[in-house]
Amino acid sequence: MRNPTSQPADQFPPTSEPDSAAVLLVAAGAGRRFGGALPKQFQPLLGQPVLRHSLAAFAAQPRIGPIFLVVHADYFDVAREAAQGFEVRLVQGGDSRQESVRRGLEAMSQENYDTVLIHDGVRPLVSGRLIADVQALSGTGVAALPALRVVDTLKRIDRGGCRTENREDLFRAQTPQGFPFAAILAAHRRFADHAVTDDIALAELAGLTVGMVDGEEDNLKITTPEDLHRAERILLSRLGDVRTGTGFDVHRFDASRDLWLGGVKLPEKPGLAGHSDADVALHAITDAVLGCLADGDIGVHFSPQDPRWRGAASSQFLHDACARVRQRGGVIAHIDLTLIGERPRIGPHRQAIRESIAGIAGLPVDRISVKATTTERLGFTGREEGMAAQATVTVRLPA
Numbered sequence: 001m002r003n004p005t006s007q008p009a010d011q012f013p014p015t016s017e018p019d020s021a022a023v024l025l026v027a028a029g030a031g032r033r034f035g036g037a038l039p040k041q042f043q044p045l046l047g048q049p050v051l052r053h054s055l056a057a058f059a060a061q062p063r064i065g066p067i068f069l070v071v072h073a074d075y076f077d078v079a080r081e082a083a084q085g086f087e088v089r090l091v092q093g094g095d096s097r098q099e100s101v102r103r104g105l106e107a108m109s110q111e112n113y114d115t116v117l118i119h120d121g122v123r124p125l126v127s128g129r130l131i132a133d134v135q136a137l138s139g140t141g142v143a144a145l146p147a148l149r150v151v152d153t154l155k156r157i158d159r160g161g162c163r164t165e166n167r168e169d170l171f172r173a174q175t176p177q178g179f180p181f182a183a184i185l186a187a188h189r190r191f192a193d194h195a196v197t198d199d200i201a202l203a204e205l206a207g208l209t210v211g212m213v214d215g216e217e218d219n220l221k222i223t224t225p226e227d228l229h230r231a232e233r234i235l236l237s238r239l240g241d242v243r244t245g246t247g248f249d250v251h252r253f254d255a256s257r258d259l260w261l262g263g264v265k266l267p268e269k270p271g272l273a274g275h276s277d278a279d280v281a282l283h284a285i286t287d288a289v290l291g292c293l294a295d296g297d298i299g300v301h302f303s304p305q306d307p308r309w310r311g312a313a314s315s316q317f318l319h320d321a322c323a324r325v326r327q328r329g330g331v332i333a334h335i336d337l338t339l340i341g342e343r344p345r346i347g348p349h350r351q352a353i354r355e356s357i358a359g360i361a362g363l364p365v366d367r368i369s370v371k372a373t374t375t376e377r378l379g380f381t382g383r384e385e386g387m388a389a390q391a392t393v394t395v396r397l398p399a
């Protein structure tokens with residue numbers, strides 16, 4: 001990744017390599033019939049936007065050129081956020097999918113691409129195998145269609161009653177669809193008035209040769225909330241390496257310091273002493289996440305000797321540990337935190353702490369547990385010399 005930010009299409013020099021394919025991700029829908037605060041391509045799927053899964057699938061492939069992302073003007077900021085860390089070029093979509101694709105192709109036409117792969121942003125489970133097959137076939141100069149044979153018996157039901165249709169030779173079309181760039185751009189321009197629902201249909205109208213590759217059942221298009229649940233089940237089934245990590249941390253009370261717990265600055269005094277903000281809760285959780293990855297501990301990654309972390313917000317430690325999980329293709333399933341001390345009283349702050357941890361880890365709040373206990377006035381916590389925190393984290397990694 002050369003540039004971690006998303007930029008308008010015209011601010012980049014050509015980066016196409018000889019046999020690489022440019023990618024057009026179509027995510028321009030603004031409809032909210034799906035339910036929720038955002039269009040479905042931005043809704044969370046295992047903690048990350050649907051679109052981000054699609055993007056990651058392409059970005060992980062070798063020989064992929066620039067990725068153009070077509071989005072509705074109202075959702076540029078949301079799309080930038082969803083694409084954070086990936087190099088994408090945003091293009092403003094149109095009123096229909098077809099118009100959005102054409103606009104994307106026009107934006108790409110300022111540069112010289114041989115091959116373009118056009119993919120629905122709401123097909124987040126596309127595999128590297130499928131992308132590679134489509135890319136290889138379209139690289140030979142034909143339009144490449146991933147498709148699945150229809151296996152259910154087909155019925156036509158109308159006023160005339162119910163009849164059985166011949167399903168021979170019938171296929172379900174998927175994306176990504178791959179094309180010689182100049183040919184599909186010309187087809188989109190020429191047949192802009194013919195309403196179609198995929199790009200192969202325009203290739204057909206233009207008389208291009210269409211070749212087929214095997215589609216995938218898992219490469220589903222998310223159109224209903226049930227599809228989102230199905231996608232989640234499929235993703236979880238790929239994350240069979242379930243790991244548990246534990247973390248434990250102690251900090252001494254210091255009346256001159258603020259009290260940070262779980263990324264929340266509490267009004268209570270005393271605070272806790274430490275090199276960073278001394279957030280004992282986030283330190284324990286960070287160690288538990290690193291424990292799941294068998295990737296050292298918080299001191300290895302953020303040395304208390306390093307002046308950079310003096311007074312640092314501990315949220316960045318947990319943020320970094322969570323990013324390590326995502327880099328491994330995993331997810332955090334659950335965080336369970338126990339705060340140990342005679343004070344402060346955690347109950348009044350429990351929800352704020354849960355929400356803060358959920359925000360830092362990028363998880364729904366119902367996957368964050370915050371508990372508290374005293375030690376019955378025994379030991380250093382009982383004598384109110386300091387606080388301890390203990391965390392258990394569950395992570396799922398690709399099997």
Ligand code: MG
Pocket residue numbers: 249250251274278279280283
């Ligand atoms: Mg600590």
